[in-house]
Amino acid sequence: MKKSKILLGLALTGVLAITLIAADHIDAPAVAGGKSDITDFYAFQGSNTDNMVFVANVQGLITPTASSSASFDENVMVEFNIDNNGDNVEDLVIQAIPRNGVMFFFGPVAPGTAGTTSMVKTEKPLGSISITPYGSEPIITTNNGAKMFAGLRDDPFFFDFGQYSAIIAGTATSFNNPGSDTFAGSNVMSIVVELPKSLLGGTGTLNTWVETKKK
């Protein structure tokens, strides 16, 4: 079953033109297919429940064939935003930006200015980690109480986007059972950071989101 899924993934993504927009994959013209295109965002309790984990995935639908040459863009910062007083304005940011094969993390720290432009908060380094090469075991580090990872991972998103598209197009009236995971067999560029909840500026409910920002 897995082999057939791999083949399906290759067929879907490696050969011909494809029309895929889901989760946040390829959601808008300015970012579609580029290195700042966010595909997914996750925030969840760590295996140590004193910790919170943030995941940002970018550049979806990377085939195994294309994976060895996939890379982050040094001009693209990934910024996790945390609002801890309910006004949907970020009070803290965690930034990740690559340089020469290493992903550098900064924060959590108050942004210089909230909103759509940012500077790298170099005065608040969190740590850095070598970007894991394709095919290697994940390289992780712990620094300042935070664990960090950057590199290729299986796309964790699952959705029968093909059938959804058929429904939207009017050529089908319902989902199939079983459905078919359109994202099976494809990879994403992933940034994962796990850190103590005590660094997130409050308890209760946080509003969080991720942004890509380009120089």
Add this chain to the structure above:
Amino acid sequence: MKTIKNIVATASILTSILFVGCSDDDSFTSQPIDSQTEIDFSGTYTQQDQMGRPAINTVFVSSGNKDAFNTTTPSAMGASFQSAFQTKLLALNAGYTTNLLGLDAPTFTSVLATDVLNVSTTAPTTFYDGTNVLTGRALGDDVIDVELILIFGGPMAADNPGLTSDNVGSNDKAFLTSFPYLASPW
């Protein structure tokens, strides 16, 4: 459900995507944290993409507004996009009254238009598990089914049964129980 044809434009706007490998940067040096002060991180970085909850831009933002939505700060999204989200919701499901959360169309779309992910620092993480609502998003959460149920399922999650699950309930690879949690690449 022919009214949902209205978002066909969303699905069909992108016709061709070609993935090309770029810089072959295999450099693999481990740099100490001290070096962060020596590397040039200067400059202003301007927003390109934004995401809180899954699939919001994809499903609810009209094709001409997708870039604008991605570059709007969440605090301004509600005022700018709630009305359009409501129109889209009713285009998807003309029979929408309320949903499993008891939210009418204006209330539901007001929540959706501000695209942030609520995360609880105290409760277990789930997008929706029948009890906890939006306490984060775990890797295995079937977020698409939750969203389909809230859009199509009506107040008892019983309406439009063919549209409330895509019948893909889990990822194609098992997640890890420890950091970095995501499965190894294909």
